[in-house]
Amino acid sequence: MLAPNALLMEAYGGERGTSFTRYWWPTFENHLVGIVDASGESIAANVQGLDEGGPLNPFPYFDETDPIHSTSTLTYERKRRAMLKARNNKAFALFYSHIKDSGYRERLNAVVSMHMAQGVNARTGPMALACALEWFAHPNNAIQLQTQNIEWHSFSFHAIGISVSTPNLFYARMLTMNAERPPSQQFNTEGMCTKFLSAFTFPEMIASRALEEMNRPSIALDIADLQLRLNRVVIHFQSLWESLFRSGKIKPSEPKVNPTMHGQRVDGLELQTSADTSVVTFREANPEAQELSAFDEDKYLCEVKFTSGPKGRKLSFLGRARWWIVAPEPGVGAG
Numbered sequence: 001m002l003a004p005n006a007l008l009m010e011a012y013g014g015e016r017g018t019s020f021t022r023y024w025w026p027t028f029e030n031h032l033v034g035i036v037d038a039s040g041e042s043i044a045a046n047v048q049g050l051d052e053g054g055p056l057n058p059f060p061y062f063d064e065t066d067p068i069h070s071t072s073t074l075t076y077e078r079k080r081r082a083m084l085k086a087r088n089n090k091a092f093a094l095f096y097s098h099i100k101d102s103g104y105r106e107r108l109n110a111v112v113s114m115h116m117a118q119g120v121n122a123r124t125g126p127m128a129l130a131c132a133l134e135w136f137a138h139p140n141n142a143i144q145l146q147t148q149n150i151e152w153h154s155f156s157f158h159a160i161g162i163s164v165s166t167p168n169l170f171y172a173r174m175l176t177m178n179a180e181r182p183p184s185q186q187f188n189t190e191g192m193c194t195k196f197l198s199a200f201t202f203p204e205m206i207a208s209r210a211l212e213e214m215n216r217p218s219i220a221l222d223i224a225d226l227q228l229r230l231n232r233v234v235i236h237f238q239s240l241w242e243s244l245f246r247s248g249k250i251k252p253s254e255p256k257v258n259p260t261m262h263g264q265r266v267d268g269l270e271l272q273t274s275a276d277t278s279v280v281t282f283r284e285a286n287p288e289a290q291e292l293s294a295f296d297e298d299k300y301l302c303e304v305k306f307t308s309g310p311k312g313r314k315l316s317f318l319g320r321a322r323w324w325i326v327a328p329e330p331g332v333g334a335g
Contacts, residue, residue: 007098008032012136014101017144020136021180028098035090039083043094046087047125048172053084055126055231056168056238091125095132104135133179148181157199161255164245167238171196189226193233203249206240 008031012024032044041051049055062077096105108131115122155177160169174195178186200210213219213233220232244250
């Protein structure tokens, strides 16, 4: 068990951009996977809204005042909801203790107070994560937005691997990617729904159903809140996917990424790429030279794109930025 005031990892200081969304947060999430309650639900599932009773996995309607329910049923349902509340409290406290940025904490407290005034409990894992992504994820240069556009349009199920939870994982990654964009460039709920449904290119049974839902929406039309409706769409298609996966009609596969490359030379610089992080670091060819950090305030690196041609791969320089991500063509991995 984790001690009340123990830290899982080094607390985050507050730098915005991919240092949070692509590095610190995934590492923190991995730690949260290991914190599990008596029901088998993890804090990681809680903050993504995937645990029992969460936004993407809500409890069925239950009226405890209905006299038809037995004492054992009432006890069971109350226990489920109490455990959800405990997970939310734990997740919220972990975010608060691991992110020291005063601006984030003020924003989180303001959101909680606003919801409490409306009679809604916002001290939850999903709310803590949403505020963190909102606060830390916004980039501030046009080159990074261009890269994000390429990444968004080429992002598919194969990028995260084929497993029983692929739709849920894909949607969770979509939320992070969208939050990384400047507020004025973020996709609305309709755009998010379209991206999610268009990812179902197989199997045919689900692909045709997803196309039908895009053209003629039919799921949760009685719900006015568009975000809640999108949540129901994700739940519905995750259920269809899981059923076919467990029946063997969908085969598992690893994420399609290229292995890390080292030792590439570009104009007297050494190029290091990592397909796992999609981040490239240049450093001077002199092995004794100090490595340039992608986040140094006074250092600038170049953004590049790899393209395929008759003579092999071509490296193109797109511009200059304080930090950047490799922008491969759709279907072409970062090499």
